[in-house]
Each structure stands twice: as C-alpha cells, then as structure tokens.
Amino acid sequence: MNQNELKKAVGVKSVDYFKSDSVVGLGTGSTVYYMIEELGRRYQAGDIKNIVAVTTSSRSEKQAKSLGIPTKDLNEVDHIDVTIDGADQIDKNYQGIKGGGAAHLLEKMVATNSTKNIWIVDQSKMADQLGSFPLPLEVIPFGCEKTFEDLKKENLKPEFRLDENGKRVLTHNKNYVIDLKMGTINHPHLLADWLDHQVGIVAHGLFLDIVNTIIVGYEDGPKVIDNIR
Numbered sequence: 001m002n003q004n005e006l007k008k009a010v011g012v013k014s015v016d017y018f019k020s021d022s023v024v025g026l027g028t029g030s031t032v033y034y035m036i037e038e039l040g041r042r043y044q045a046g047d048i049k050n051i052v053a054v055t056t057s058s059r060s061e062k063q064a065k066s067l068g069i070p071t072k073d074l075n076e077v078d079h080i081d082v083t084i085d086g087a088d089q090i091d092k093n094y095q096g097i098k099g100g101g102a103a104h105l106l107e108k109m110v111a112t113n114s115t116k117n118i119w120i121v122d123q124s125k126m127a128d129q130l131g132s133f134p135l136p137l138e139v140i141p142f143g144c145e146k147t148f149e150d151l152k153k154e155n156l157k158p159e160f161r162l163d164e165n166g167k168r169v170l171t172h173n174k175n176y177v178i179d180l181k182m183g184t185i186n187h188p189h190l191l192a193d194w195l196d197h198q199v200g201i202v203a204h205g206l207f208l209d210i211v212n213t214i215i216v217g218y219e220d221g222p223k224v225i226d227n228i229r
Contacts, residue, residue, distance in 0.1 A: 004030075006122040006217030011035035013222045014084050014120045014215050015042060020049040023077050025110045026064060027085025028057040028103040031120050031217075035084055036060060040067025054080055056106040057172065074109060083114040087121050087207070087214075089133040094214060094228045095188055099136030099205030102161070102171050108203055111210055122217040130188055134179035136161070136205040137195065138171050147200040148178060154194075157181040175202055 001009065011034025018024050018039060026036055042048045044067065053071045055061040064071050085107055087096040096119065098104045111117050127133075137158075139147050151158040161169040161177040169177050185191055185206075192206040214225040 001217075001219055003122055003124065006219075007031040007120075008034040010120040010122065010215045010217040010222045012038045013224075014118055015039050015048075017082055017084065017116075017118055017213070018042075018048055018051065019081070020051065022081040023052050023054065023072075023079060025080045025083025025085070025114050026053050026055045026060045027083065027107055027110075028055075028060050028101050029086035031086040031122065032060065032084065033063065035120060036063050036067070036069075040064070040069055043067065043069055052077065054083075054110055056085065056110050057101070057103040074113065080110060080114040082116045082118065083110055084118045084120060085111065087119045087125055087211075088205075089125055089127055089130055090119065090121060090211075090214060091130045091188075092128050094211055094225070095130060095209070096207040096211060097130055097133050097135055097205050098207050099138075099177070100133070102136065102138075102169055102177050104136055104205040104207075105138050105203035106172060108207065111207065116212050117210055118213045118215065119211050120215045120217075123219075126216060129184055129186075130206075131182050131185035134159075134181045135185065137178045137180065138173070138175045138202040138204075139178050139200055140175050140202060143200050144176055144178075147198070150198065151178065151180065157183075173202070
C-alpha cells in the first residue's frame with residue numbers, strides 16, 4: 001500500500017470507535033479526511049445515527065457539512081465523547097506533536113474536552129523521539145519579533161512559517177506560526193511547561209499524556225494500540 005492507502009485504511013478503521021447518540025470530535029489533516037468521508041458514508045447509510053460533530057478547522061467543518069453531518073461549536077456542547085485526529089509525530093511513550101496544519105490550538109481545545117482521544121497515523125509518523133518534525137507554536141502578531149528573539153536566545157531554532165507567497169501563515173485565529181526546528185526534544189514535559197509560561201505564545205504543538213488509542217497504518221493493515229492511558 002502507498003501512503004494514501006495506509007491513511008485511508010486507518011481512517012476507515014477509526015470510525016468503528018464512533019457510536020450513535022454521541023458527540024464526536026473531528027480533527028484536521030490528510031488522514032482525518034478519509035475518516036470524515038467514512039463517517040459521512042455510515043451516517044448517510046443509517047449505520048451511525050444521532051451524532052453531532054465538533055470540528056477543529058473550517059476545512060473539517062466544511063467537509064462534515066457537505067456529507068450531512070450536523071456540527072456545533074465547542075461552546076454549544078457540554079462534553080465530547082470521542083475525538084479522532086491525526087498527529088505529525090508520535091514517540092515511543094505515545095507523546096505527540098501536532099500542528100503541521102496550523103490548527104493545533106483548536107485541536108488541543110477539543111482534545112482536552114474529550115472523554116477519549118484517538119490518533120490515526122501512517123507508520124511514517126512513529127518515532128523513538130520527538131523533534132525531527134518541527135514543533136509549531138501559535139503566537140500573537142503583537143510583539144511577535146520579541147517572542148521570536150526569546151526563542152532564539154534559548155537555542156530553540158525558531159522559524160516563522162511562510163506560505164507559498166513568502167508571507168507569514170495565519171491561523172484560524174489570525175495569529176502567526178513559529179516552528180521550532182530543534183531536531184530532538186529530550187525533555188518534552190519540561191519544554192511544554194516552559195512554553196506554557198511564555199507571554200505571547202497562545203499554544204504549542206506538544207500533546208502530552210492525552211491520547212488513549214492510536215491506530216497506525218502498516219503495510220499489512222492497521223494496528224491498534226489501545227489502553228495507553
């Protein structure tokens with residue numbers, strides 16, 4: 001199977017975790033695309049009934065609505081039963097980096113309000129250690145150069161994320177993205193704690209101690225890693 005086929009296989013498999021009469025969280029990304037397509041198919045077929053989806057990006061919301069899946073804002077629900085999302089990198093301790101699509105703030109808000117979190121990835125996203133995938137930060141434009149310099153002083157190798165026209169990428173909330181290209185992250189919890197205390201950084205892409213189940217796409221089929229926490 002090629003990479004897209006691996007992504008489709010885990011996306012389809014993950015929908016088994018969605019049940020009727022529930023509030024579901026829909027993540028963002030290329031693997032999640034296949035999950036939403038399969039959820040839409042089962043919803044239209046009546047295999048899954050009476051669900052409401054909370055999405056983590058306008059892309060996912062548009063896709064869900066096009067398939068007839070009802071959506072609500074996070075403020076309109078009192079809980080989320082299960083959220084399924086992708087990840088950009090997962091280490092051997094099942095900690096993750098997310099935010100390659102610049103949606104990590106919304107993804108983190110949905111994840112932390114979910115009873116169960118499931119990540120769906122192909123095998124290329126699994127690693128012994130985090131860091132080879134750049135760590136995204138969402139930063140407010142006001143004072144962003146100061147924030148950048150502070151990160152540089154800490155030797156965190158910051159770079160503003162640019163679009164194809166060389167302009168700074170804007171998030172859903174009209175903030176900038178700074179990627180930390182550190183290579184390796186030896187102490188993710190310490191780094192997360194430090195970043196949480198920096199004024200001007202709205203959210204970082206370290207998702208620690210949050211995932212319950214991971215579905216990984218391998219050549220011989222999806223592998224489920226369950227009961228993580």
